[in-house]
Amino acid sequence: MNKTDLIDAIAADAGITKVAAKSALESFLKNVSETLKKGDKVALVGFGSWSVSKREAREGRNPQTGKAIAIAAKNVVKFKAGADLEASVNTAPPAKKKK
Template sequence: MNKGDLATAVAEKTGMSKSAANQAVETVFECITDTLKKGEEVRILGFGNFVVSERAASTGRNPQTGEPMEIKASKQAKFKPGKGLKDAVNG
């Protein structure tokens, strides 16, 4: 399922127009992104948590030449599924 499919499913389940559902989906993703940019968590009870984790700088190897190279420190978004989602997937 892609973002367009998600918007279509939301429209069908809620009776919203497809354009309104698409805007709602876009707004949810935008809010999650903005919150993570601030370094804060997004907790959705029964679904899961979106968190930002920090990855330290490290030394890696260039796969083509085998020479060492520096990998910069970075932040990455992670999703930790909640119990409700785990139970739904495994049930």
């Protein structure tokens, strides 16, 4: 599913226009990004939570040459799935019928 598919699904499920669904999705993404940029955590109970973790600078190796390279420090976004999302993903799919 891509962003356009998600907008279509939101519009259909909520009974709103695609323009309103797009606006709502973009607002959600903007607010999550801004909150993470400040270093805060975003949590949606049952769905999951996003947080930012600092990755220290380190030394790596170029796999082609074996030469040491410096890898800069950076912030990385982490997502931890909530219990409801975990449960919905781990339910067994219906068994396929044999022909």
